[in-house]
Amino acid sequence: MSIRARFRLDRSGFSLDVDLDLPARGVTALFGHSGSGKTTLLRCIAGLERAAGGYLDLSGEVWQDAARFLPTHDRPLGYVFQEASLFPHLSARGNLEYGRKRAKGGIDAAALAHIVALLGIGPLLERRPDQLSGGERQRVAIARALAVKPRLLLMDEPLAALDLARKQEILPYLERLHEELDIPVLYVSHAPDEVARLADHIVVMEAGRVVASGPLTDTLARLDLPIHLGEDAGVVLDAVVTERDARWHLARVVFADASNIGVWVRDGGHAIGHHVRVRILARDVSLALTRHSGTSIQNILPGVVEELADDVHPAQALVRLNMGGAPLVARLTRRSAHDLGLSPGQIVYTQIKAVALIG
Amino acid sequence: MQLPRWLLTLTALLFSISAQAAEVNVAVAANFTAPMNAIAAEFARDTGHQAKLSFGSSGKFYAQIKNGAPFHAFLSADDETPARLEREGQTVADSRFTYAIGTLVLWSAQAGVVDAKGDVLRKGQFNKLAIANPRFAPYGRAAVEVLTGMGLLDSLTPRFVQGENIAQPWQFVSTGNAELGFVALSQVMRNGRISGGSAWIVPSKLHAPIRQDAVILAAGKGNVAAVALMSYLKGDKAKAIMQSYGYEI
Amino acid sequence: MPLTDADLAAIWLTLKLASVTTLLLLLLGTPIAWWLARTRSWWKGPVGAVVALPLVLPPTVIGFYLLVTMGPNGPVGQFTQSLGLGVLPFTFAGLVVASVFYSLPFVVQPLQNAFEAIGERPLEAAATLRASPLDAFFSVVLPLARPGYLTAGVLGFAHTVGEFGVVLMIGGNIPEQTRVISVQIYDHVEAMDYAQAHWLSGGMLLFAFLVLLALYTLNPTGRRK
Numbered sequence: 001m002s003i004r005a006r007f008r009l010d011r012s013g014f015s016l017d018v019d020l021d022l023p024a025r026g027v028t029a030l031f032g033h034s035g036s037g038k039t040t041l042l043r044c045i046a047g048l049e050r051a052a053g054g055y056l057d058l059s060g061e062v063w064q065d066a067a068r069f070l071p072t073h074d075r076p077l078g079y080v081f082q083e084a085s086l087f088p089h090l091s092a093r094g095n096l097e098y099g100r101k102r103a104k105g106g107i108d109a110a111a112l113a114h115i116v117a118l119l120g121i122g123p124l125l126e127r128r129p130d131q132l133s134g135g136e137r138q139r140v141a142i143a144r145a146l147a148v149k150p151r152l153l154l155m156d157e158p159l160a161a162l163d164l165a166r167k168q169e170i171l172p173y174l175e176r177l178h179e180e181l182d183i184p185v186l187y188v189s190h191a192p193d194e195v196a197r198l199a200d201h202i203v204v205m206e207a208g209r210v211v212a213s214g215p216l217t218d219t220l221a222r223l224d225l226p227i228h229l230g231e232d233a234g235v236v237l238d239a240v241v242t243e244r245d246a247r248w249h250l251a252r253v254v255f256a257d258a259s260n261i262g263v264w265v266r267d268g269g270h271a272i273g274h275h276v277r278v279r280i281l282a283r284d285v286s287l288a289l290t291r292h293s294g295t296s297i298q299n300i301l302p303g304v305v306e307e308l309a310d311d312v313h314p315a316q317a318l319v320r321l322n323m324g325g326a327p328l329v330a331r332l333t334r335r336s337a338h339d340l341g342l343s344p345g346q347i348v349y350t351q352i353k354a355v356a357l358i359g
Numbered sequence: 360m361q362l363p364r365w366l367l368t369l370t371a372l373l374f375s376i377s378a379q380a381a382e383v384n385v386a387v388a389a390n391f392t393a394p395m396n397a398i399a400a401e402f403a404r405d406t407g408h409q410a411k412l413s414f415g416s417s418g419k420f421y422a423q424i425k426n427g428a429p430f431h432a433f434l435s436a437d438d439e440t441p442a443r444l445e446r447e448g449q450t451v452a453d454s455r456f457t458y459a460i461g462t463l464v465l466w467s468a469q470a471g472v473v474d475a476k477g478d479v480l481r482k483g484q485f486n487k488l489a490i491a492n493p494r495f496a497p498y499g500r501a502a503v504e505v506l507t508g509m510g511l512l513d514s515l516t517p518r519f520v521q522g523e524n525i526a527q528p529w530q531f532v533s534t535g536n537a538e539l540g541f542v543a544l545s546q547v548m549r550n551g552r553i554s555g556g557s558a559w560i561v562p563s564k565l566h567a568p569i570r571q572d573a574v575i576l577a578a579g580k581g582n583v584a585a586v587a588l589m590s591y592l593k594g595d596k597a598k599a600i601m602q603s604y605g606y607e608i
Numbered sequence: 609m610p611l612t613d614a615d616l617a618a619i620w621l622t623l624k625l626a627s628v629t630t631l632l633l634l635l636l637g638t639p640i641a642w643w644l645a646r647t648r649s650w651w652k653g654p655v656g657a658v659v660a661l662p663l664v665l666p667p668t669v670i671g672f673y674l675l676v677t678m679g680p681n682g683p684v685g686q687f688t689q690s691l692g693l694g695v696l697p698f699t700f701a702g703l704v705v706a707s708v709f710y711s712l713p714f715v716v717q718p719l720q721n722a723f724e725a726i727g728e729r730p731l732e733a734a735a736t737l738r739a740s741p742l743d744a745f746f747s748v749v750l751p752l753a754r755p756g757y758l759t760a761g762v763l764g765f766a767h768t769v770g771e772f773g774v775v776l777m778i779g780g781n782i783p784e785q786t787r788v789i790s791v792q793i794y795d796h797v798e799a800m801d802y803a804q805a806h807w808l809s810g811g812m813l814l815f816a817f818l819v820l821l822a823l824y825t826l827n828p829t830g831r832r833k
Contacts, residue, residue: 048732072735073743079736085729089751098747099737148738418798443800487698492781495799520698520780523794531780536679536697 001025003152003184006055007044009208016040016051016208024059026200027178027185029216031192037208038188039082042154045186046079047072058152076103078145080155084137086129092140093125096147103148112147118180119143119173135166139173146177153185159194174198192232196220196279197358217257221327223309223318233318234281236358237326241274253278253357255326263299265357277358282318284354285330289340291349299352303328305344308337321350328352382409383584384429386420388436388571390461390498390525390543394604395434398597406591408584416524418495424449424576431579432588434458436525437497438570445574454575458592459606461569462544463501463561464553468533473557479539480511485518489528489540492521497569499525502541504566532556544605551603563607571606610807617784618792618808625700625788626768629707633715633764634757636708641719642745660713667710671777674706678778698780703788706778707768714763722756723749759823766819770812 001024009016016037022028030038043049045056047063047070056064063070078099086095096116100106107115116122119139129137138158145153158174159167171194178185178198189195195202195216202219204212212219219225221235239253244267253276254262263278270276291300303321311318317337321328328350342348387395392414399410413420413430417440424430424444433450435441438457444450465480467473472485479485491499499521506512520536522528525543532540544560547553573592579585591597598608611619644656662670678684678696685695696702726749734744750757772790779786781795789808796805 046736048735071740072732073738073740077736079733081729081733083729085733087730087733087748087752089748098734098739102738102743104738144737148736154736416798418800421800422797486694487780489780492795492798494795520782523776523781523791523798527776530675530777531697534676534679535681535685536675536695536778537780 001059003045003059003186004055004057005041005045007041007051008053009040009044009049009051014040014208016044018205018208018210020203020210020213022184022186022203022213023201024184025182027187027198028201028203029195029199030186030188030203030205031195031199032190032205034190035207036205038190038203038205039156040208041205042156042186042188045152046077046154047075048079076148076151078148078150078153080138080142080145080153080158082157083161084129084134084141086132086137086141086144088129090128091125092121092127092129092132095129095140095144096125099144099148105149107147107149111149115143115146118176133166134162135169138162138166138170142173142177146181151183153181153183155185155187157188157190159191160189171197192229193358196236197277217327221320221329223307223320223329230312231283232281233329233331234279234284235327235329236277236279239276239278241270241272241276244272251357255323258323258325261301261324261326263301263352263355265355268357279356279358280328280352281354281356282329282331284352285328286351286353287319287321287330287332287336287340287342288349288351292351295351297351297353299355301350301352302347303350305342305346305348307344308342310334321348323350381407381582381584381587382411383431383579383582383588384411385413385432385434385588386424386428386430387412387414387434388417388420388525389414390436390545391434391459391571392526393545394459394600394606397600398592401596401600402588402591405596406584406587408587410584410588416496429578430576431582431585432573432575434571434573434592436461436569436571438572441572441574444576449577451575451577451580454589455572456574456589456593457570458573459571459601459608460563461498461501461571462563462605462607463498463505463541463566463569464544464547464605465539465559465561466529466532466542466547466553466556467539467558468535468556469538470555470557472538473559475559477509477559477561479559480506480509480515483514485538487520487531487537487539488515488518489520489522489531489537489542491525491528491541492523496522496525497571498528498541498543501561501566501569505541505561508565548603548605560605610803612804614783614787615789615792615804615808618787618789619811621700621784621786622769622788622790625703625707626765628704629711629768630715630761630765632704632708633711634761637712637715637719637760637764640712641716642723644716645720645723659716662710663713667771667773668777670710671706671774674702674709674774675778678702678705697778698782698786700785702778703775703786706774707771710771710774711764711767714767715760718756718759718763719753722753722759725756726752758826762819762823766816770816 003022003024006019007016018041030041032038040049044051044054054064063075119142121139121143124132124136159170187198199216202216203210212225216236238256241251242254243252249267250264251267252262252264254260301323303323305319306322307320309318311331315333316331317334319330395412399412402410417435417437420433421440433441441455445455465473465477473479490502493499493503506515520531528540529542529546531537547558575585601608644652675697676682680695688696696705730748731744734748739747775788775791779791781787781791793805793808
């Protein structure tokens with residue numbers, strides 16, 4: 001079960017050349033700076049952009065090859081644009097019904113009600129788009145895309161046009177979708193925090209080319225990632241809540257890929273056994289050769305140095321560590337790395353200053 | 360003291376040049392376009408006066424003259440309009456006269472369509488009959504008079520296509536959109552001969568004469584060129600030109 | 609009643625001509641405006657220029673060429689004759705054809721502006737919601753272009769009512785076929801019947817004002833919700 005996409009497109013001053021094999025489940029982020037071609041790729045997949053000689057199949061069903069080009073309206077997909085692009089002459093309900101009526105085997109009333117509830121747009125249905133806030137419009141647009149019962153959901157930076165507060169308003173809905181949807185989602189973004197929260201897979205693009213592609217955790221832990229994340233460099237790990245400390249309002253989460261290795265985080269109210277995601281930025285990790293005591297840092301874990309690499313600035317280095325199966329990336333000065341005599345295979349203590357619980 | 364002879368000659372010359380510089384703005388009926396251009400050229404050569412010509416329909420000229428148009432003389436397509444202007448005090452008294460009598464012709468751009476007696480009208484084998492609007496155009500009125508006399512008016516009225524002045528019926532016929540039309544002989548005659556197609560010159564006894572009157576307008580009072588043009592129109596040279604275009608005098 | 613039967617016939621004919629012309633123009637102008645609004649073809653310039661020609665040309669030029677081309681010796685005339693339709697000058701159908709050409713820019717340009725203002729995005733959104741291009745045109749473009757259609761319809765109608773030079777050239781002043789109001793007024797003036805001319809002219813003036821007033825009131829430019 002996979003999505004295979006191969007496109008070449010030449011425009012003046014820009015060319016797209018990709019050959020991808022993506023999992024047909026979960027959320028795949030198409031990540032890159034603006035102008036890297038991620039939106040163009042998404043439009044090619046939607047059939048909005050006609051790449052001659054392209055190829056696209058969804059789990060074996062061919063949408064485009066040398067002989068055929070399924071027009072957009074015949075592709076069973078949902079598309080969320082950067083601006084909501086609701087039809088201004090229709091109410092929110094009219095917008096939802098527009099696609100639902102036209103889709104063969106569209107969702108039934110109960111499923112529509114479920115989507116409406118999931119996105120919290122029940123009270124908005126009779127309003128016109130110009131009576132909705134930006135965040136509300138985008139939620140209606142997402143519901144509209146889901147109402148055609150797509151087999152692939154394409155989202156083109158659905159949060160980029162919103163301010164921070166609206167973004168925070170929508171992200172929980174998107175996370176809920178992530179948990180509930182059983183269709184693959186391609187999510188274009190240039191914001192590392194959105195990717196960290198939502199994606200399972202990541203495709204990193206630069207200048208119309210794919211420069212990295214793979215599971216989110218592994219890919220973000222690569223030190224040779226050609227795209228420079230700067231302050232956003234770090235790892236995202238899936239974890240499970242195993243313990244809650246009511247007195248100090250802390251919860252212990254254990255990394256999914258590691259045997260009983262975990263960290264203490266602020267208690268987000270999740271029940272024990274709940275799956276969560278944590279994000280640990282490289283700048284928040286420091287290393288020590290011995291286990292320190294008398295420090296404010298709560299999370300000190302042993303790990304094995306796997307790889308060292310130069311960072312962008314010549315003063316800094318990145319170190320990838322293996323925490324009993326879970327990866328971690330630390331940023332330190334090259335002098336520190338030299339003074340500590342770090343080398344692959346060495347056991348060190350990682351001191352984690354901050355862990356963000358992201359859902 | 361006696362002036363030198365050469366100075367006298369020069370003075371006389373200067374006077375004659377200033378007399379030559381006189382101009383007259385003339386409103387001319389559309390049917391008289393071709394002869395008037397020729398007459399004006401001769402007029403300028405013979406008298407030194409310049410006649411500046413504007414062509415159009417008599418009804419439009421009437422409206423313009425009533426509203427202050429700077430015409431000094433008016434060569435109408437009919438006799439009524441100048442008479443009306445005279446009654447309304449827009450002319451120089453006693454200047455009105457008939458400068459030409461128009462000749463009506465039934466004309467087709469194709470050879471062999473119109474016979475020498477106009478029987479084609481009785482046979483009725485044609486699509487459209489172009490005429491000038493009889494409500495105000497003298498050639499249209501004459502055409503209706505001819506058809507009435509022949510007892511054909513009612514049967515042919517449905518085939519009328521009307522022009523707003525005499526230029527339009529000629530246009531309709533010459534482009535073939537109407538197979539026949541009543542036009543002014545002056546429009547199809549060059550050098551005393553009908554220049555193309557086939558035609559029946561309607562005998563003048565079949566309709567009231569198409570008197571074309573000229574008049575000096577109030578604005579032309581005291582204009583020597585206007586007076587000169589009026590008398591020139593009565594002269595032999597002008598008459599000869601008019602005749603070559605098919606006008607009776 | 610200050611208006612004669614002939615005047616009333618001219619008014620009725622004019623309204624009929626303007627209605628038929630406007631209807632045809634909206635049908636014909638829609639695909640032309642749509643194509644002009646969206647094409648990137650080299651032909652956009654030349655086609656746009658041809659459509660705009662009547663804005664610039666004197667009506668007499670249009671009328672003269674229509675008379676020549678639609679006449680029995682002209683290419684259009686040859687074609688209509690070969691179809692057994694006869695020739696178009698001096699017929700109501702001929703006036704309709706001339707008016708359609710004459711008023712074309714007044715319909716195409718507002719529609720083209722409306723289509724261009726809608727842009728690509730609503731069509732793309734419709735396509736991702738399973739609407740075929742034709743479906744999207746009727747369900748999205750037409751409702752969104754409604755102000756453009758109102759403007760186009762009113763301007764096309766009013767401009768046809770005000771047509772004179774072209775009708776003069778190819779009409780032949782036939783009662784109930786080609787004698788429209790403007791020609792009737794011209795005849796009144798030519799016949800020095802100024803009272804009748806005033807009644808019709810005053811009516812035209814009032815009509816034109818009311819039409820434009822309606823246009824500016826119902827469809828103000830720059831309206832933004």
